[in-house]
Amino acid sequence: MPMEDSPPRIEVQHGPEGRVLLQGAWTAANLTQKPLWDALAAQLKALRAQTASSASPAALRWSLSPLEKLDYLGAQVLWSAWNHHWPAGLQIEPEQRAMLETVEKFTVRPLPPPRPSWLEPVLMLGERLLSLLSHAKGMLRLLGQLLLDMGRLVRHPQQGPWRDLSGHLYNFGATALPITALVGFLIGVVLAYLISQQLRQFGADAFIVNILGISLIRELGPVLAAILIAGRSGSAITAQIGVMRVTEELDAMRVMGIARGFRLVMPRAMALALVMPLISVWTTIAALLGGMLAADISMGVTPSFFFNALPAAVKVSNLVLATAKSVVFGLLIALIGCHYGLRVKPNTESLGQGTTASVVTSITVVILVDALFAVLFKSVGI
Structure with missing residues (x-):
């Protein structure tokens, strides 16, 4: 053995x-x-x-x-x-x-750890700046192409993608009404309760109409609606165009001579620019109803007093400003969604990264543009 x-x-x-x-x-x-x-x-x-x-x-x-x-x-x-x-x-x-x-x-010997260099922060900053410039260049090109496509639509309206536009109006607008109304209503309730706790200390219960009216109509209503649409519809735009990139539909459109801007970007931009003011007003009304209900319960401010005092507390110019902001918000959300969708590479990892970046960028741009409107039109409606 x-x-x-x-x-x-x-x-x-x-x-x-x-x-x-x-x-x-x-x-x-x-x-x-x-x-x-x-x-x-x-x-x-x-x-x-x-x-x-x-x-x-x-x-x-x-x-x-x-x-x-x-x-x-x-x-x-x-x-x-x-x-x-x-x-x-x-x-x-x-x-x-x-x-x-x-x-x-x-046997492969392990490489020595790289020595830190003072150039690394500079190189990283340069890469970030070049990436930012690339995105800005792409957005500018997309905006210019949108203007050219709008001119083509005006000259030849019979060639317009009206069926795509109507579908986007329904998907971006009608299907978003329930969630925007619910969130707006709850925000109005929470805001009214917080305001009432402070006003009650000074016996200024009636001023809750002024605070709720100016904050919801001028700022919170449009911004809240834009953030919801950016997370809901902006991500959908990026995902839709990104999937077309992954499945090579965009390449097929180029081979067939179909303009991507005219058939993909313009209908989505027009649809969001049209529905955002309506969704903004819808969200603002829901928030005002929630605030009115909370004010009645917590402070005894009746709905009749709320309705009578609101027109005197908030000028019509605030609603005009909010509507104008909403148009800009909708246009920017659509352009950012299309921009990141067209930059998606033909793999699923890039699709997820592009969708995430689209939502984050859209929300950030909405807040920045709102701050710009607040500075430029600070004397309007005051």
């Missing part, structure tokens, strides 16, 4: 020059047994700290002569324990050396 291989062992001889004797069979069959490997790994970890290059006088002297067997897995374990360096005073058989030299030849 063939004799079984003895388990791999490590014997450390202490003295002026420490010696490490390797015994047993260092083969894959033995090293893959968990109890044996755990014991050897602990010993090798302790010895690895003491093992240095051959130039080190304090290096341990390893002896592989007592080994019964050594295969490539055992050689790889030893080479890793030696930190990819040959130890000093190594006693080894020619066959063992040849095997270890083969392992050394095909």
Whole structure:
């Protein structure tokens, strides 16, 4: 009967020059047994700290002569324990050396960690600026193409994508009414409760109509509607055009000579520019109803008083300003959604990244443009 291989062992001889004797069979069959490997790994970890290059006088002297067997897995374990360096005073058989030299030849040493450079922040800033300029250039090109397509539509209205426009009006507008009304109503309730707690301290209950009216009609209503539409319809625009990129429909349109701007960008931009003012007014009305209900419950301000005091508290110019802002919001959301959709690469990872970037950029641009309107038209309706 063939004799079984003895388990791999490590014997450390202490003295002026420490010696490490390797015994047993260092083969894959033995090293893959968990109890044996755990014991050897602990010993090798302790010895690895003491093992240095051959130039080190304090290096341990390893002896592989007592080994019964050594295969490539055992050689790889030893080479890793030696930190990819040959130890000093190594006693080894020619066959063992040849095997270890083969392992050394095909072992990839880990690259040293890159040294930090003061140029890295500058290069990163430059990359961000170039990316920003690329997006700005793409948006400007998209806006110019939209103006050209609108001119073509005026000259040849019979060629317009009216069916696409009507479908987008329904998808972007009618289907968004329930969620915008619900969110607007709840925002009005919360805002009225918070305002009532402060006004009650000064006995200025009647001024809740002024605060709710000017805040909801002029600012919160249009901005809230735009944020909801950016998260709902802006992401849908990017996903729709991005899927067309992934499925190569955009390439097919180019081959067939169909203008992408005229059939994809213009109908969506027109639809959102038309429905955003309506959704803004719808959201504002729902928020006012929620605020009126909360004011009646918390402060006793009756709905009849609310309706009578609202026209005197809020001028019509505030509603005109809010409607104008909503048109700009809708146009920007559509252009940003189309911009990121057209930049999607033909893979699903880029589609997800483009959709996320579209929503974040749309919401950020809406808030920035609202702040710009607030600064430029600060004297309107006051």
